[in-house]
Amino acid sequence: MATSKGWSGKILRVNLTTETITTEDTAKYTDFIGGMGFGYKVMWDEVPEGTKSYDPENKIIFGVGPFTGTGIPCSSRTNITSLMPTHNHLIGDSHMGGHFAAELKYAGWDSIIVEGKASSPVWLRIENDSVTIEDASRIWGQGTVQSTADVCSIMGAEAHVAAIGPAGENMVNQAIIITGGSHSAGGHGGVMGSKNLKAIGVKGTLPVYMGGTKEALIDLDRHAMSIIGSNNQHVVPSTPMPWAEYHHNRSRWTARPGLFWGNANPPVETGECPPEDMNSVGLRCQKGVFDHGDIAEDYTTRMGGCQSCPIRCHSQLEVPEAEEYGVSRFAANTCVGWSFPRSIMLKGYKDGSTGRGTKEALIATVVSSNLADDWGLWCNYNQISRDFRYAYDNGILEKVLPAEEYNSIPWDLLEAGDPNFLHEFYRRVSTKEGEFSHLGDGSFSVSKRWNFGDDYYSAATWRLFNPVLGFPQHHSSETAGQVGALINLMFNRDAQCHSHVNFTGSGLPIEVQKEIAGEIWGSPDALDAPADYTRMNPYKANFAKYSIVRNVLHDSLTLCNWMWPLQVSPHKERNYLGDTALEAKFFSLITGIEKTEAELDLDAERIFTLHRALTVKQMGTTDMRNKHDVIADYVFDRDPDVEPFTSGTIKMEREDMEVAKTMFYEAMGWDADTGAPTRACLERLGMGYVADELEAKGLLPA
Amino acid sequence: MAKDQALTPKARIAQRIRSQSTHGQFVTVKELTEAPFTFTEEAALANLEAMAADEKYMDIQWISGQKAKYLYSNQTMTDNYARLHVHVKEQNLVAMVAEAVRHDSSVYPRVTSVKAFRYSPYNLEQELLDDVLKKIQESDEFQDIQVITASTGAKYLYSNQFLEPRRANALVELREVVDDE
Numbered sequence: 001m002a003t004s005k006g007w008s009g010k011i012l013r014v015n016l017t018t019e020t021i022t023t024e025d026t027a028k029y030t031d032f033i034g035g036m037g038f039g040y041k042v043m044w045d046e047v048p049e050g051t052k053s054y055d056p057e058n059k060i061i062f063g064v065g066p067f068t069g070t071g072i073p074c075s076s077r078t079n080i081t082s083l084m085p086t087h088n089h090l091i092g093d094s095h096m097g098g099h100f101a102a103e104l105k106y107a108g109w110d111s112i113i114v115e116g117k118a119s120s121p122v123w124l125r126i127e128n129d130s131v132t133i134e135d136a137s138r139i140w141g142q143g144t145v146q147s148t149a150d151v152c153s154i155m156g157a158e159a160h161v162a163a164i165g166p167a168g169e170n171m172v173n174q175a176i177i178i179t180g181g182s183h184s185a186g187g188h189g190g191v192m193g194s195k196n197l198k199a200i201g202v203k204g205t206l207p208v209y210m211g212g213t214k215e216a217l218i219d220l221d222r223h224a225m226s227i228i229g230s231n232n233q234h235v236v237p238s239t240p241m242p243w244a245e246y247h248h249n250r251s252r253w254t255a256r257p258g259l260f261w262g263n264a265n266p267p268v269e270t271g272e273c274p275p276e277d278m279n280s281v282g283l284r285c286q287k288g289v290f291d292h293g294d295i296a297e298d299y300t301t302r303m304g305g306c307q308s309c310p311i312r313c314h315s316q317l318e319v320p321e322a323e324e325y326g327v328s329r330f331a332a333n334t335c336v337g338w339s340f341p342r343s344i345m346l347k348g349y350k351d352g353s354t355g356r357g358t359k360e361a362l363i364a365t366v367v368s369s370n371l372a373d374d375w376g377l378w379c380n381y382n383q384i385s386r387d388f389r390y391a392y393d394n395g396i397l398e399k400v401l402p403a404e405e406y407n408s409i410p411w412d413l414l415e416a417g418d419p420n421f422l423h424e425f426y427r428r429v430s431t432k433e434g435e436f437s438h439l440g441d442g443s444f445s446v447s448k449r450w451n452f453g454d455d456y457y458s459a460a461t462w463r464l465f466n467p468v469l470g471f472p473q474h475h476s477s478e479t480a481g482q483v484g485a486l487i488n489l490m491f492n493r494d495a496q497c498h499s500h501v502n503f504t505g506s507g508l509p510i511e512v513q514k515e516i517a518g519e520i521w522g523s524p525d526a527l528d529a530p531a532d533y534t535r536m537n538p539y540k541a542n543f544a545k546y547s548i549v550r551n552v553l554h555d556s557l558t559l560c561n562w563m564w565p566l567q568v569s570p571h572k573e574r575n576y577l578g579d580t581a582l583e584a585k586f587f588s589l590i591t592g593i594e595k596t597e598a599e600l601d602l603d604a605e606r607i608f609t610l611h612r613a614l615t616v617k618q619m620g621t622t623d624m625r626n627k628h629d630v631i632a633d634y635v636f637d638r639d640p641d642v643e644p645f646t647s648g649t650i651k652m653e654r655e656d657m658e659v660a661k662t663m664f665y666e667a668m669g670w671d672a673d674t675g676a677p678t679r680a681c682l683e684r685l686g687m688g689y690v691a692d693e694l695e696a697k698g699l700l701p702a
Numbered sequence: 703m704a705k706d707q708a709l710t711p712k713a714r715i716a717q718r719i720r721s722q723s724t725h726g727q728f729v730t731v732k733e734l735t736e737a738p739f740t741f742t743e744e745a746a747l748a749n750l751e752a753m754a755a756d757e758k759y760m761d762i763q764w765i766s767g768q769k770a771k772y773l774y775s776n777q778t779m780t781d782n783y784a785r786l787h788v789h790v791k792e793q794n795l796v797a798m799v800a801e802a803v804r805h806d807s808s809v810y811p812r813v814t815s816v817k818a819f820r821y822s823p824y825n826l827e828q829e830l831l832d833d834v835l836k837k838i839q840e841s842d843e844f845q846d847i848q849v850i851t852a853s854t855g856a857k858y859l860y861s862n863q864f865l866e867p868r869r870a871n872a873l874v875e876l877r878e879v880v881d882d883e
Contacts, residue, residue, distance in 0.1 A: 239821045240786055242726040242779040248810070249818045250877065256822050339882075355854065478880045509810045529811070531872035572780075648868030650876070 005211040006066030006591035007034065008108045012131060014124060016195050017056060017116030021131050026110045031686060033556035034065025036093055037607040038111045039081025043091055044610060044690065046115075049617045053085035054171055054194035056117040062104070062162070062200070063112075066591050067557040069105030069208040069308075070217075073224050074560035076102040076307035078162070078179070082191045085173040086380060086442030087469045090492035091614040093555060094185035096162070096177065097306035100202065101558060103160040107204030118196035121169075123151060126202040136198040140169060143374035144178045145328075151201040163199035164189040165376020167430035172440040174378040175430075182314055182332040183306065186378035187493060211592020220585055226276075227569035227578050229253060229506070230284040231313040231334075232498065232562055235275075235570040236507035238290075243274045245572055248507030252313070254286045261286065262298040263318050275570035281310045288315035291338045292365065293357035304332055311563060319366045321359075325419045327370040340379035341368030344425055346389050349417040360417065367419040375430035381494040383443045383472045386462050388425075391450060397436070400450045405434045444470025458633040468630045469493070475501040477635050477652050481533040482660040483526075485652060486544040489629040489661070490608075492615060498561045499547035504530075506568045512576055516568060520580060521546060532647045536656050541663035546601075552611075553583060553604035606685040609668065609677050613690050616676050616699050624675035629661055671701035711741070712753050716775070719762055723779035726823065728765075728772035728791060767792045790823050795834045798824070799859070800844045807864035813850065813873045816857040835859075852878040 003009075004026065011024040032041045039061040051057045060082040067075040078101040084092035104112070107128050114124075121136035139150045147163040160179060167175040168189030175189025192198075210217065229235035230253035237244050238251040255270035273280040287303060288296035292315075299319050303312035316332040323329050342356060342365040349360035356365070372379070379385065391397045392414075398406055409428075413421035427433065429440040438446050443464060447456055457467040465473035465488050474495045476488035480503075488495045503513065504527070514524035517539075521527075526539035554561040566578035579585075581597040588594045595603075612624070621627050635652050636644075644653035665672050669681035678701055682691040694700045709717065718739075719729045733739070734746040741749070750773070753759035761777040767788040774784050782805070789798030799819060806814045816835070819826045826834065838844045846863045852874045860870040 239818070240783055240823055242723060242783050242787075245780040245782050246810075248812070249815050250881070258822055258825075478876060530876060531869055642868075647866060648870075648872045650872065650880075 003209050005209050005593075006070070006587075008105055008110050008206070008208065010109055011038070011111045011113065012109045012126070013113045013115070014131070014133070015116045016114065016118040016122065016133065016197060019118075019133055021133070029111075031603065032607055032610070033553070033603055034068070034110060035063035035077070035079035035558045036081060036552060036555035037603075037610075038063045038556075039079060039093065040091065040607060040610045040614060042111075042113055043081060043083075044614055044617075047083070049620065051083065051089070053083040053089050053173075053191055056115075056195070058083050058191060058194075059113055059115045060188060060191050060195070061111055061113050063556075063558075064101045064105050064110060065556050065558040067559055067586060069102040070210060070590055071221070071308050072559070072586050072590070073221070073228060074306070074309045074311065074563045075558060076100075076309065077555065077558040077560055078104070078185070079555045079558060080177060080185050080188050082188050084187055084493055085171075085190050086187060087444075087471060087492050088619075090469070090618050091611060092187060092491070092493045093496070094177065094187040095496060095555060096179055096183040096185040097309070097560065098160065098180035098183035099307040100160045100162050100179040100183075102307040103202045103204050105204065105208055106206055107202050108206045112200065114192075114195060114197060117194065121196045121198050123199040123201065124197065125151075125155065126200065126204075127155070128204055128206055136196075140198055141166065144376050145181065145374050147199055148179075148181070151199050155201045155203055159201045159203045161199055161201045163376075164192045164197075165374055165430065167376040167378075167440065168193040169198070170430065170432050172377065172430060172432060172437070173442045173445070174380055174384060174440045176373075176376050176378045178373055178376060182304075182334075182337065182373065184337065184373060184378070186380070189376050189378065210590045212589035216589055220582075220589060222278075223579070224566065224582055224586075225278050225281065225310065227566050227571065227574070228281065228310065228563070229275075229566075229568070229570055230255075231287060231311050232505055233502045233564070233566060233568065233578070234505060234507050235568050235576065237273075241272055241274070243272070244570075246508060246512075250505070251507040252287065252290055253284045253507070254290050255280070255284045259286055259289065260297060261288075261300045261302050263301040268302070278310075282312045285311055285313055286315075287313050287334055288317060291315060291333075291335065291356075292362055295357060295359055295362050299362065306560070309560065309563075313562070317362075317366060319363055321363045322366040322370065325363075325367045326423070327367050327374075329366075331366040331369045333369050333373075336379065336382055337373075338365055338369060340382040340385060341365055341372045341422075343382060343385040344368055344388065344422060345414070345417060345419070346385070346392055347415050347417060350419075352417070364417070364419045364422070368422045371422050371426040375426045377426060377430050377440065380443060380470075381472050381474050383464070383470075383494075384439055386472070387443055387446055388439055390452060390456055390462060391439075391446075394453070396450050396452070401435045405436065409436065442470055443472070444468075458637070460634040460638050464632055465494075465635070466630055467632050468628070477631075478650050480504050480540075480543070481528050481650070481652065482536050482540050482657065483544045483547065485631065485635065485657060486541075486660055486664045487547055489631065490548060490612075490664075496555075496561070497547055497551040499550045499565060499567075500543065502562070502565075503527075503567050506576075508568060508576055513568075515575070516577055517543065519577065520567060531650055533645055533650065533652075535645060535653075536660040536663060538663055538667070540660070541667040544664055545667045548608055549601050549604045550583075552608045553600065556604065556607055557583065557587070559583070602685070605668070606687065609670075609681060609685055610687065610690065612668075612670065612675075613677050613682070613687070613694060616694065617697065620697075620699070622671070622674045622676035622699055622701050625658075625661055625665075625673070629675055631657060674701050676701050711745075711749050712756065712759065714739070715746070715749055716753065716759050716762055719773050720775040720778050723775040723777070726779065726783070726787065728774050728784075728787065730770055730772060768794060787823065795826065795830070796837045796841065796844070799834050800838055800847050803847050803859045804861045804863065807861040807870075811865055813858040813860045813865070813870050813877065815877075816849075816859060850874055854878045 348354035
């Protein structure tokens with residue numbers, strides 16, 4: 001048998017009901033690249049519509065791709081595909097970084113398909129070809145930290161573990177799967193719990209073969225490293241530097257003279273980090289101060305991150321005062337992994353402060369982050385804290401909770417900003433204790449259950465972008481107008497797409513961005529300046545399509561979409577252009593299969609169209625435009641005294657967004673009226689069998 | 703003979719300027735008359751004049767401050783940084799802040815966080831920064847510089863020569879509230 005290049009060549013299938021473990025050939029799936037693509041293909045082929053997230057018939061697929069384990073920058077991502085319990089049981093993905101993905105590849109697997117349901121708690125042990133289902137009765141009920149430690153105590157410290165906490169075990173809809181202490185995938189913890197699967201431990205010693213030579217890989221790696229920026233591919237520093245023509249104080253390239261990892265021994269100065277110095281790439285992002293404010297500098301021990309990632313976006317903090325609240329003094333995370341735990345403290349902190357920036361805020365955040373990750377609770381991109389705030393501030397909790405339960409909650413601690421309140425919050429939600437725990441059901445469910453007012457669905461404060469599926473905005477119309485709005489419409493959860501916001505947030509001036517936009521998407525008009533929007537045009541549809549296609553490509557290869565695509569670079573001599581063909585160059589080198597940028601994008605288009613077809617099948621309607629692609633009123637009704645497309649507002653116009661949908665559908669080759677894939681589109685992408693099945697179900701547009 | 707002693711006078715001057723620019727520093731003619739250099743002021747200026755006509759030294763630039771003229775290499779220090787650094791070097795703080803704000807409002811365009819001036823290369827203490835802002839607001843020369851307060855309380859600056867108040871306000875709220883996740 002020929003050696004597989006890039007892919008390991010094998011997929012692991014574990015049936016927990018029958019306790020059978022089988023191996024399948026990856027070749028069956030390679031039209032779908034890997035990760036997310038494999039997940040959708042399995043779900044299309046094997047999970048019938050009408051299946052609910054916690055049914056044994058549901059499957060959960062842990063996928064990696066041809067890039068995973070190769071050392072390509074930022075390639076250790078695990079894509080998890082299953083039905084989403086929070087979002088009407090539609091197809092969805094959750095994602096995590098860390099080292100689990102690379103280790104799975106080194107064990108010789110491209111994906112794990114988990115099906116059925118174990119009769120009692122189990123964990124899955126993978127050591128290369130040796131795969132066993134192990135008794136988890138000793139670790140069931142433990143937090144994710146202890147669970148990970150327990151698995152490692154059996155497999156060895158070099159094992160990498162993906163685990164759920166009590167939230168997942170109890171099938172709380174908003175539950176995570178976590179690896180490496182701080183890399184969490186939100187949304188599918190409960191699916192693992194429903195299968196009585198507590199954890200997966202993996203240890204591998206096998207090689208990943210590639211089609212090209214070592215020298216060619218080193219050359220391409222060097223090229224990638226020469227144009228890479230900081231976290232989110234921000235390519236200018238946050239403060240003026242001699243080497244930099246531009247700077248932006250919201251850039252995640254926060255390194256500067258005088259800024260340290262202050263808790264390192266001795267402290268490490270981040271310094272200037274000029275772009276040509278590859279050895280200082282890992283110092284560029286001092287994310288602690290970006291996420292917490294200046295206060296975090298003295299508590300930052302170092303920056304951490306994923307296998308093969310030079311960027312290091314997880315700040316690793318040591319805050320001794322956290323121990324006073326019964327949790328570890330150590331914590332690591334990034335972005336919403338910090339802001340969500342912080343915002344559970346609705347009334348601020350002990351010193352009377354709110355938001356971030358004070359020591360008390362930092363202590364509460366570290367306490368809350370530890371608890372959230374250990375209980376294994378997901379935030380639905382921070383919507384859980386907004387749901388909590390809405391219910392608390394509007395007196396809803398007092399109405400819907402039984403009096404005894406309401407009175408048993410120490411609201412005085414919340415009002416006083418005492419982090420001890422957090423123990424109550426996480427325990428109650430994660431163990432489904434009482435009515436209060438329905439905060440973990442998901443925003444749509446809890447808002448209906450507790451009869452939230454109309455303003456919850458329509459006011460910008462609450463950020464519920466899709467009121468039908470109950471997910472929040474995630475770089476939506478506030479990011480490049482119609483482009484961000486379209487991206488936020490297309491998935492079945494908050495959009496995990498960063499292709500567009502990485503571009504707009506790069507820190508470059510708008511004229512430079514527009515010039516690059518013209519090169520990539522056909523016209524500078526693809527991009528509007530912030531708060532100075534224009535009407536929809538076909539180039540914006542190109543931008544939106546490209547952003548999604550690349551996002552999907554990255555979750556299949558796998559690559560981190562918080563860094564890729566490298567559309568821009570820090571180099572004036574390149575006119576700040578990056579290299580959008582880099583994924584295709586790496587793909588050709590690693591797999592030995594020559595593909596152009598356009599050919600690889602087409603593969604990703606196939607994957608995303610299958611996602612759309614799955615959504616049509618699961619919802620039982622072709623009318624995606626009106627039943628799925630729904631936008632909250634606040635997007636259109638904010639700034640009531642100002643017309644859309646006037647300078648100084650991010651307000652959108654309803655009619656224009658319908659035009660935007662049409663242009664996007666057409667760009668994808670979907671039906672312009674309904675937004676559902678057509679037979680012609682599906683056949684063009686080699687999925688005539690999908691068209692046949694949809695047609696048989698009456699779900700193909702006329 | 704030390705390696706740099708073997709260089710021509712023009713090359714030695716260029717080497718010094720480029721090296722200093724990398725570290726964010728200007729060079730003055732006076733420095734070229736001091737050790738390790740041995741030029742007279744006239745000789746230094748003559749070399750610099752010759753360099754201005756030599757393709758190899760096209761990166762060597764002059765920039766004028768209120769107190770002196772400075773040399774830098776735009777190979778290793780960008781022109782934008784040099785314009786800013788003149789004010790930092792001469793501690794011409796009012797002009798420094800005002801020009802930074804105008805640059806942000808016109809080029810990106812964006813609002814300028816007051817807090818940004820607390821960090822390098824400005825490094826202004828809060829009290830001094832408050833004083834600078836007061837002087838800007840009192841000066842006829844800088845009437846275009848406006849202060850705007852976000853709903854979070856954070857203060858920003860913008861120039862109404864380049865940004866309308868409504869847009870500036872929207873940009874502040876985008877930065878402080880909407881994008882704060």
